[in-house]
Amino acid sequence: xxxxxxxxxxxxxxxxxxxxxxxxxxxxxxxxxxxxxxxxxxxxxxxxxxxxxxxxxxxxxxxxxxxxxxxxxxxxxxxxxxxxxxxxxxxxxxxxxxxxxxxxxxxxxxxxxxxxxxxxxxxxxxxxxxxxxxxxxxxxxxxxxxxxxxxxxxxxxxxxxxxxxxxxxxxxxxxxxxxxxxxxxxxxxxxxxxxxxxxxxxxxxxxxxxxxxxxxxxxxxxxxxxxxxxxxxxxxxxxxxxxxxxxxxxxxxxxxxxxxxxxxxxxxxxxxxxxxxxxxxxxxxxxxxxxxxxxxxxxxxxxxxxxxxxxxxxxxxxxxxxxxxxxxxxxxxxxxxxxxxxxxxxxxxxxxxxxxxxxxxxxxxxxxxxxxxxxxxxxxxxxxxxxxxxxxxxxxxxxxxxxxxxxxxxxxxxxxxxxxxxxxxxxxxxxxxxxxxxxxxxxxxxxxxxxxxxxxxxxxxxxxxxxxxxxxxxxxxxxxxxxxxxxxxxxxxxxxxxxxxxxxxxxxxxxxxxxxxxxxxxxxxxxxxxxxxxxxxxxxxxxxxxxxxxxxxxxxxxxxxxxxxxxxxxxxxxxxxxxxxxxxxxxxxxxxxxxxxxxxxxxxxxxxxxxxxxxxxxxxxxxxxxxxxxxxxxxxxxxxxxxxxxxxxxxxxxxxxxxxxxxxxxxxxxxxxxxxxxxxxxxxxxxxxxxxxxxxxxxxxxxxxxxxxxxxxxxxxxxxxxxxxxxxxxxxxxxxxxxxxxxxxxxxxxxxxxxxxxxxxxxxxxxxxxxxxxxxxxxxx
Numbered sequence: 001x002x003x004x005x006x007x008x009x010x011x012x013x014x015x016x017x018x019x020x021x022x023x024x025x026x027x028x029x030x031x032x033x034x035x036x037x038x039x040x041x042x043x044x045x046x047x048x049x050x051x052x053x054x055x056x057x058x059x060x061x062x063x064x065x066x067x068x069x070x071x072x073x074x075x076x077x078x079x080x081x082x083x084x085x086x087x088x089x090x091x092x093x094x095x096x097x098x099x100x101x102x103x104x105x106x107x108x109x110x111x112x113x114x115x116x117x118x119x120x121x122x123x124x125x126x127x128x129x130x131x132x133x134x135x136x137x138x139x140x141x142x143x144x145x146x147x148x149x150x151x152x153x154x155x156x157x158x159x160x161x162x163x164x165x166x167x168x169x170x171x172x173x174x175x176x177x178x179x180x181x182x183x184x185x186x187x188x189x190x191x192x193x194x195x196x197x198x199x200x201x202x203x204x205x206x207x208x209x210x211x212x213x214x215x216x217x218x219x220x221x222x223x224x225x226x227x228x229x230x231x232x233x234x235x236x237x238x239x240x241x242x243x244x245x246x247x248x249x250x251x252x253x254x255x256x257x258x259x260x261x262x263x264x265x266x267x268x269x270x271x272x273x274x275x276x277x278x279x280x281x282x283x284x285x286x287x288x289x290x291x292x293x294x295x296x297x298x299x300x301x302x303x304x305x306x307x308x309x310x311x312x313x314x315x316x317x318x319x320x321x322x323x324x325x326x327x328x329x330x331x332x333x334x335x336x337x338x339x340x341x342x343x344x345x346x347x348x349x350x351x352x353x354x355x356x357x358x359x360x361x362x363x364x365x366x367x368x369x370x371x372x373x374x375x376x377x378x379x380x381x382x383x384x385x386x387x388x389x390x391x392x393x394x395x396x397x398x399x400x401x402x403x404x405x406x407x408x409x410x411x412x413x414x415x416x417x418x419x420x421x422x423x424x425x426x427x428x429x430x431x432x433x434x435x436x437x438x439x440x441x442x443x444x445x446x447x448x449x450x451x452x453x454x455x456x457x458x459x460x461x462x463x464x465x466x467x468x469x470x471x472x473x474x475x476x477x478x479x480x481x482x483x484x485x486x487x488x489x490x491x492x493x494x495x496x497x498x499x500x501x502x503x504x505x506x507x508x509x510x511x512x513x514x515x516x517x518x519x520x521x522x523x524x525x526x527x528x529x530x531x532x533x534x535x536x537x538x539x540x541x542x543x544x545x546x547x548x549x550x551x552x553x554x555x556x557x558x559x560x561x562x563x564x565x566x567x568x569x570x571x572x573x574x575x576x577x578x579x580x581x582x583x584x585x586x587x588x589x590x591x592x593x594x595x596x597x598x599x600x601x602x603x604x605x606x607x608x609x610x611x612x613x614x615x616x617x618x619x620x621x622x623x624x625x626x627x628x629x630x631x632x633x634x635x636x637x638x639x640x641x642x643x644x645x646x647x648x649x650x651x652x653x654x655x656x657x658x659x660x661x662x663x664x665x666x667x668x669x670x671x672x673x674x675x676x677x678x679x680x681x682x683x684x685x686x687x688x689x690x691x692x693x694x695x696x697x698x699x700x701x702x703x704x705x706x707x708x709x710x711x712x713x714x715x716x717x718x719x720x721x722x723x724x725x726x727x728x729x730x731x732x733x734x735x736x737x738x739x740x741x742x743x744x745x746x747x748x749x750x751x752x753x754x755x756x757x758x759x760x761x762x763x764x765x766x767x768x769x770x771x772x773x774x775x776x777x778x779x780x781x
Contacts, residue, residue, distance in 0.1 A: 025057035025090050025278055028065040028083040030076070030103075032096030033220040045267050052271035057278045065089060069098055071170045071220070076102040084111055091277050093270065101174045109137035112277040116141040116270060132285050140288040141269055145243055148184045150257060151214060153296070154241040155188060157255065157314055160212035162191045164238075166203065166229075168217040169196040200229040207236045215242040215253060227251045237306040249297045249321050254308060256297040265290070297321050300462070304328040307528070310507075315500045319469055324462040327455075329530035331523075335448055336759045338521065342444040343437065345522040352436045359426035366422040369415035373407040388617030394627075397615025403608040410601040417591035421584045428580035434755075435573035441760075442752040444520050449741045449748070451513040451531045456737035458506040461499070464730045467705075468492065468499040471722060474713055488719045495723060559780045561681055563773060564754060568673045571755035575673075578666045585659040592652035599640040607632040673753060680750045687743040694736035701729040 027049070034042070050059045065083065069076035076098045083089045091112040094103055100115045115138070133139050147165075154160070171177055178194060185192055195206050197217050207213070213233050218226050226245075230252040233240050241255045242248050249256035259265070269290055277283060296314070301322035303310060333341075343349070380400045388397040409415060472492035478484040518525050569575065609630040613619075708725040711717045751757045758766050 023057060024060045025053070026060040026062065026065065026088055027274065028067070028086070028089045028092050029061070030079055030083065030092060030094045030096075030099045031066070031068050032076075032098045033070055034068055041263065044263070045270065048267035049271045049274055052268070053275045053278055056275055059274075062088075069096075071098055071168075073098060073102060073174065091274060093274070097171060098174065107135075109135065112137045112283055114139055114141065114270065114273050114277075114283070116266070131287050131289060133288055134284055136282070136284050139273055139283040139286040141266070141273070142289050147181065147214075147216065148187075150216075150241060150243050151184060151188060153257065154212070154214060154255065155190065157241075157311055158212060158239050158308075160190055160239070162193065162210055163212040163214055164193045164195050164203075164207060164210040165214045166195045166197055166217040168219065169198045169202075171217075172196050197229075200225050200232065203229065203232055207233065207238060210236075210238060213238050213240045215240055215248065216244055219244050223247075223251075234302055234305055239306065239308055240302075243294075246297070249299055252299060252302050252322075254299055254302045254306070256299075257294050258297065259294050295319050300324045301326045315504065316497055320462060320466060320503075324459055327530045328528060330528045332530045332532050333448070333517075333521075334532050335445065338444050338448045338517070339441050339757065339759055341521050342440050346440050346444075346520060347522050349433075349437060349440050352433050355429050356426070356433055359422070359429040363419070363422045363426050366415070366419040369412065369418070370409055374404070376402065376404045378402040383617070385616040388615060391617045393617055393620030396613040396618040398618070399613050400611040401609060402611065403606055406603075406605045408603040410603055411598075412600045412602075413591060413595045413598040414600070417587055417594075420587045421591075424580045424584035424587065428577045428584070431573045431577035431580065435577065438573065438752055438755055438757075440520075441757055442748060444517075445748045446745065447513070447517045447520050448531055449745050451510070451517050452533055453737060453741050454506070454510040454513040455531060456741070457734065458503070458510045460730055460733045460737065461503040461506040463733075464726070465496075465499040465503050467726060468496050471709065471712070471726070472496050474709070475719070478713075478715070483715055491719055491723070556777065557681070557685070559777045560773075561678060562780065563776055564681065564750070565674050565677050567773075568677055568753045568755070569670055572669065572673060572753075573755060574669050575666060578662050578669065582659055582662045582666070585655050585662060589652050589655035589659070592648045592655065595641070595648060599638050602637045603635075604637060605632065605634040676753050677750070680746050680753065683746045684743065684750070687739060687746060690739040691736075691743055694732065694739040698729070698732040698736045701725070701732040705729045 029042075046061050053059050065086075065088075067079040067083070069079055080092070080094075080099070080103055083092050089111065091114070092103075094100055094113065094115050103113060103115060151163075154163075165181065167177055172194075181192060181194065193206070193210065195203055195217075197203060200218070200221065215229075215233070218229050221229065226248060230240070230248065234252055234254075239255070240253045241257070242253050243257040246256060246258040249258075273283070273286055276286060296317060297319045298315075299322040300320050301324075302308070304326065305328040307328065378400070379402070381398070383391075383395055383397050383399075385397050388395055472489070472495070475484060475488040475492045479486060479489050514529050515525055517523075517531070518527055518529060523529070607630065611629075705725045705728075708717060708722045712719070712722045748757075756769065758769075761769070
């Protein structure tokens, strides 16, 4: 045992001695320009290099050997030469287009140099098949960034006709950007406009004639400048594409193509190349290309904002970012706003209002029977001269005359009854309209909540798609590392396809629900709207609805139900309409009875005047006095029908039958109201518990999913358990959303039965209503 201990001590001392003998290896870093957001990235790179190379050398980074050229060619050249000449520098790590352009012109490298940065494939040409630099002490790390590749991918997604290509101004001075783009667009059916920029405002006035933008500039802008640049593009409703920075997707660029986990892979590749240099390997033979799997990101917020036509076929390979809840809209509605617009704009209600106007005219028409009837007529006559001659002046050959007739109904049981009947029918029409109005409010509320449910389902499916893609990437990484089989990747790919289809379906249903709401609100169908649940009604949340808590008490529930039945019957417009029709039927029956004994009395008068008499027979014979040119007559007419083919009795019996029919309908309506009240109250009672239980279920399912994801990443569970956990979580979310909105719908339906919508009344009015309900419940035995 003692010998073993001495042996271990000697081995440890040997390693310790080697560690202490490690030589310093100083690395100079050349960059184009540093912005605050990149300081943390540089720190991560240093840590990765030290971690990988620490066994071979003591890596040293000195602030004096971190040099920036600020995009100046001469300064870049000076920085490089100073580092080459410095005896304290062992390796040069170069980043950026300017540095790499300057350093790449050299033919001989006295120190190891690693070139890495934004060097576009379109600007670099190597002989076919060359995979290393073949230059002593020089290696590249080239990523698959290419204008051509990006533009072809963008063209596949969105068929632009004229695209603006935004590049940093300094690039156009050192690389053949214009010639390169000319060659690329020989194979792309579109025009392009090159837009070099030094600041975000340089794009002002240059975006008007475009239908898309490819953003390859602004890499060294700070965050605020990049956001400003992206906002200028989005304000023009232009689809945008970039591959220069993943953060631009978060800033609002529509489409972003970026390598998956690029930083970790880049850092590891740089560190391994430095390790090769430290160990004396020939950099000339290191591979220069770095193949990375790119991912396409779609900013759903921007897609909504610019009304981008989503091509569903590419969603399967697209990572959705941004807040899907930020749906762009021209008008956003709350429930009270929906109600008020329905009352003012709904076409069905406008048509129904015409029935009230017609009923008013019928009342006026019935009353007009007691208005005087005054008419006049003029006539001109030519009579056969022979006949006129022998008429002794009573019928001249030519004559013109006129008369005025006056008629006035003094009393008529038929007219009086009709006035009363038409008034009742008018009131019945008003109540029918009131019922239609309440139905329209209910239908609008249902459409509003359907839109909210569709929106919730869309957001749930959006989250499901994101989680599924995350799990798919975890499975892909585990497969690449040899920790799992191909079957996991294929299963998650299948789940990803289904999740994508679900979000497409839910987005379609969301738009359909908006179309339905637009129709009810009499909006243009294409109007972009959104719904906002600012008046969420939960048990106990609002004073107006606290009285529903009484339903939890079995002793108060019965009283509450009876009271709501009374309120519903008292306020029911359908019953009021039936009652007015019953009254009209009663008056009709009375008419048939009283018309047997009550006469119709009318006054009639007429005045006649002859204006001219000419021709044969125009004068009376001598000694005969003719009729005066003007004369009148007045008379009173009284009529009493004795027997009218038994029609009065038949019509009276019809009135009795109609009244019985209306009373039956009234009784059936009361029974229906009571049943609906009881059904809805039972539904509300069951949903009280559903809301809280679904909330608990969702929280538990979410926590379970997070734990399952960690376990799956660590290989502790299989794919089936994770899929089951994910499905359970999203089903719980949907159940919670349905529980919340179904509760609100039930409340809305109960309000309709009571003919009292809380959202259409002030808080004070609602409080009075609630207090009355509570007082009556207390008074009930």
